[in-house]
Amino acid sequence: MLQMTQEWMEQDKALREQYSKNLKIGEEILYLSWQDCQDTGTTVEEIINATEQGMIDYSLKKTEMPAKIGIHPMQDSLMHAMPAYLPDQYACGIKWGSNFPDNRKLFGVTNTNCQIIYNDALTGMPMAIMDATWITELRTPATALVSIKYGGNLDATTWGMIGCGIQGKANVRMIEHMLPKLEKIYIYDVFEQAMDDLIAIDQPQVNAEIVKCSSYEELVKSAEIITSAIPIAHVPNPPVKDEWVSKGQTLVCLDCHTTYEDAVYKRADKYYQDSIEEHALLATYGVYPNGLPTITGETGEAAAGVVPARESKDELVIFNNVGMATEDMMCARIIFDRALEQGLGVKLPMWGSTKGMK
Ligand SMILES: NC(=O)c1ccc[n+]([C@@H]2O[C@H](COP(=O)([O-])OP(=O)(O)OC[C@H]3O[C@@H](n4cnc5c(N)ncnc54)[C@H](O)[C@@H]3O)[C@@H](O)[C@H]2O)c1
Structure with missing residues (x-):
């Protein structure tokens, strides 16, 4: 209190x-x-x-x-x-x-x-x-940008967005505020129309070329940094396979553990949550049936410099921000x-x- x-x-x-x-x-x-x-x-x-x-x-x-x-x-x-x-x-x-x-x-x-x-x-x-x-539309991408500021390579030329709804569109519109050197923005959504709508709305507002992917695999193998915002599944059935994710990538999850196979979180070199208390409560609702990986610290702690942020370009760094x-x-x-x-x-x-x- x-x-x-x-x-x-x-x-x-x-x-x-x-x-x-x-x-x-x-x-x-x-x-x-x-x-x-x-x-x-x-x-x-x-x-x-x-x-x-x-x-x-x-x-x-x-x-x-x-x-x-x-x-x-x-x-x-x-x-x-x-x-x-x-x-x-x-x-x-x-x-x-x-x-x-x-x-x-x-x-x-x-x-x-x-x-x-x-x-x-x-x-x-x-x-x-x-x-x-x-x-919410703006502050949620802002949490992703803060995560990228401390966990990503700010010279990145490629970034990917999984989920092209309200959050997908807003993240795309805001990404160049943190990654000004982007050349390609890869997007993927299970509904093709959502990708087309995103391109129609967002392409005139960003410099990088927005590229529609035909699969999760194509996106994950193409982008150095990836943000995901698909509906949080109460029974997770993650579509992204561990073998597609590489060392050095930065993954920002705005959808808890919905997008990636559990092994990805478990082998991350650094794994942050926006609020450890918040995610512990979510775990009691069954959102993390496979348990949580070792937590490096909170995203705000990395931003404040009280826990280390990314320390080498080879690390797999993951942020799980559910919003605060x-x-x-x-x-x-x-x-x-x-x-x-x-x-x-x-x-x-x-x-x-x-x-x-x-
Ligand atoms: N972390 C936060 O602070 C925060 C804040 C707002 C929203 N969210 C979360 O972000 C997610 C998206 O929110 P939104 O407002 O953009 O919703 P939305 O409904 O506008 O968009 C969701 C998009 O995901 C697509 N989609 C659904 N299942 C998919 C799948 N398996 N693979 C790829 N794409 C898929 C849909 O076609 C849709 O385009 C939700 O889980 C929401 O709870 C998080």
Whole structure:
């Protein structure tokens, strides 16, 4: 548990006073849609930096963030409750996020959907309810980029993306922020249309040539660094064979152990998780039926320099980042500040006509 110190309280009071000029905290809530989040003009660099700080602060134990709990109404679906408090940042709130892999097919709506309730850390009052699909779309590739920063070769000319949905597209759009020398981006998805859609949307936005692969094997044997984001299977049936993966590669898993055969994780020279506690909880849900490999440390620890990052070009380095609320709240703080300054969103009354109990 992390409690308010005098120093944090002074800092928070000053910020609260500033916010109070534009929002009656305790009487109204700012509602921010996906479009409002986008309209704040928050840049990819800001999201990458905020995400990295969220990962570091978590690993240095400067935050309060319990492992996410969840419910799973449909086959392979998840709904996760993700609270976090980052006292240094006056950021506090909860994300309620879901992934239902059959949504598009069955109901014609997106598979991923998330909201954040963003709170005042001094009173617990909600200050904003904001879309968090926009934040999730960007901060998740940002976790991959932070991983690549510490575990990859930044001169790499080849990178691969397995899974071409929302995450696949966003990862492709953002990759050159960390790997500016890329010449080829290899992609693979079981649905050909998803690859074609990705190319149509993303090719005009990146310099490297996007190459459609005809198999996992082709992609894995072509790319120095690979990011994967396919639906997390509750009974894993990994499509990528151990023999296709080489020493020296960097694998960033945004989908737990869904993509690679278990032997790959077990022979990694370095294996990081974003939150060891989080993955230990996932293990109790049966996500890791073959057990976990030896853990080198947390991704944020590698970023903070308290555990070694990649040490030689021959190492097989793997990151398993399931996503953390500290990253979301860091980004939510930027969005909230900007939206309030710019007058974006809609203010909703908390109490109707009664104003609540005084
Ligand atoms: N780590 C994190 O912080 C984080 C955040 C958001 C999403 N995710 C995870 O990333 C994954 C993808 O999320 P999304 O929002 O892009 O979903 P999405 O539904 O938009 O995309 C998934 C894509 O994977 C493809 N696919 C399905 N099975 C496949 C397979 N076996 N091989 C190759 N491609 C396959 C689908 O055709 C689809 O294009 C999910 O597992 C989600 O839970 C992780």
